[in-house]
Amino acid sequence: MLRPSPAPVPALRSVLAALGSPTAVREARTPALRAAQGPLSPELPLPVHVLGVTGVPGRAPRTRLAGWRFLIRSGDRAIAAADTMLTPDGWTFSHFFEGPYVTATERALLQAEALPTSYQPRLLSVPELYMLTLWLHADPEADATTAGLHADPEADATTAGPAAADLLVPLAPAPPGIAAHRPYQVADLLPVLSTRLAPPPLLGSAAPA
Structure with missing residues (x-):
């Protein structure tokens, strides 16, 4: 069961304005x-x-809020998506796009809706791995603009990683060795991502014992 958080009103208004602009739609790279x-x-x-990437051995990667994404529906299906971003003047429209992640997001949301536990849906992007996951946050009442529940004591709330009770569902196409549309426990998937995101050892450095 999903309990999504409402998007910031200015973000929604900016997308509605873009959809209502023939120029914005015509210039979008979305046939x-x-x-x-x-x-x-x-x-x-x-x-x-x-x-x-943290660049610090033994420290899990952190997250930051990059924007809000809306699926653009035509009839009974999503045909594109719209991203918004935060600027010094507030939330504003960024761009339209289409592709496999639009369909995969819709599919993953439908799958998650059938789960017996309530989750707050988010997206977690891993740019270095060309990976996107549906992040099912276990606290549906949490502030969706912050990250997980086990923040590093030295970090603010917006840089904490997913909490232990959360689920991560990689969207297709997923990186090699990671199954798409399979719910992973954070403890199972996050170490894999951390290893792949870890910077390579410096030349001449000693090998780990």
């Missing part, structure tokens, strides 16, 4: 959006958090 017949509606807003 499906330009060819759509009938009304278009932004739905299923999800906060997008980015998992970063």
